[in-house]
Amino acid sequence: MANHGWLPHDGKNIDLATIQSAFEAAMGFSTESFVGITQEALTVSTTGNSSTFNLQDLAHHNAIEHDGSLSRNDAFFGDDLHFNPVIWATTALRYGIRVPFSSPVITVETAAKARAARVKDAKLVNPAFNLTSQAGSIGETSVFLTAFWDESAGGVPKNYARVLFEEERIPYAEGFVKGNRTLADVVAMISKVGAVKV
Template sequence: MSTHIWQKPGTHDKRSPCPALNVLANYGYLPRSGENITKSQLARGLQEGLNASSLLANFLAYDGFRKLGKLLDRTINLDDLNQHTKVEHDASLTRKDFYFGDNHTVNPELVDLLLKQNIDGKINEDSLSNFHWIRLNHSKEFNPTLLYNNPQKFLSAGESSLLLNFIGANTNLEIEIEKLEVFLKHEKFPEGWRKPDKAVGVGPVISSLRSFLKRYDQLEKGQKK
């Protein structure tokens, strides 16, 4: 019997603004408490839970510690990622901006708006790019402390790339809205979903990231016309 059974986080368990890491903790691929996670535990969780390649998993673990300024620390807690402008950022797909309060708990209304960007019942690169643009324009209008420069732009594109490459790996980089809703709102693996059949490597993630950045630029140019 698998030991990786979904459990709802306890009252004192730590969680992050990243749905994927929260899912991994909810299934025990990471410590369920969300505390005292080493780089090797983080990398192993990404490999075992999402079939990230060894290179990608270790890069993401290292880069996460680096962005948090904790390269010399042995461990992190998931809620360390709540710190504004380090890994967490404004114009998130599923979290409110820091200016509006809770920047780390999933906002169901934002998820619903994201799902409305579906194309034939699926979320793909176009859907995520369009919703990123909607979120960014909302933040520009209503968030007087908005911070959005190249680092945040790359983070946003990278997160969308990872989402499609991990959760949409077996379905041509598309995700059915019913499955994505479960993953984002309830931080569970959807029924019928399976982790990528082939290990997700650095190359496809970078290629997808570049494609997102290109789409962002196209949307920006279109808005300026």
Template sequence: MPSLKSLLLLATVCIPYAVSVDTDDHRWIAPGATDERSPCPGLNTLANHGYLPRNGKDISIPMILDAAKEGYNFAPDTAILAAAKFGLLSNSTATTTLNLDALKLHGLIESDASISRGDFALGDNLHFNETIFSTLANANPGVDYYNTTSAGQVQQERLAISLATNPNVTNTPKEITLRSNASAQYLMLMGNPITGVAPKKFVQIFFREERLPIAEGWKRSNVTINGTTMGVLSVAIQAASNWTVTQDCEPLVLGPMD
């Protein structure tokens, strides 16, 4: 998710794509002890701002569509909708809703070599991990933005770490697609949805606090983020990651059935 040569140019690129977000109706509130969250910071942020139920429970696909449109200006064909559809598969019984916690099911939308979560086989694949996130936090040194090149390099480094430390790492074509789409999303959401240039401070707040950095100057894009524009950035990120497949796709394993 091209490099810009100055802060002024970065601002010039980002400002035309921004509109205000109603902070009174959707102020950020940290999740409580009984609230459920997912491995996806995008969905968690929507819940923390009240675009989705703040308890993270009984969420339908239409609710996610409305929240993603209102909070992020996401079109229905983006990966966040795919996350919702796959999330329904995590339920043990037929249902039209999901709880965010269900999305931690390994191999569904969650993947190894995440840029903010641990590998499933190594422990906690649900909660934010600062040590893991440091790879992204320290990326693209010398400038105050991330782009598709830095995002790809972060993916490459994170995968190398997983391959070296996780004997059960999953690294199929599905995983690289999930990872590249997720990287494209944070660049588009927090920066320019066309160029994929995003201020570091916005991205870091988004991951660490799962909060829209409105107070810091972020504004929602007025350019609708769709699958086509996201796909362009995702392809560029994957190319920059110098990725190599190490195994074939595995069959989907659903949760326990009653």
């Protein structure tokens, strides 16, 4: 959202009100939706102000950032902050992005299985793998699904996912229109993702 100007371009000194305003304006999330995750971010803040954090702080390992990311490498291998095209290529394949004649959307089942497979992959290669809780990983996938869910299509349009991950922008040009999303919607999606047998 910093790329769109919803958050400060320099990624610095972000407070709860800024997060609430940005997520509502950019994606239609209600103000209570990201209170918890903002409070988590504040615990690793490097700003010197207990009510603000910098986006860079989110790379602090095992706070919000975690092993088994869908598009970033694990902290053990060095850069856990920047997009990793190799890791994303495997996730994109599991999502069915660029697969001819496949469904145009990512369903809950597809997303849940891709997430679990990425965690399994990371465990195999990272001798220091540590996912303190599956909840963060499931929650991340659930926020993504909730934000871009197309009810009529029964999933998230694959092109939305491609743009979000590969170009690091919200897919407005591809047709995304913000909805009205609440914390209850995210919690319901967490239940759906967690219920998929992987």
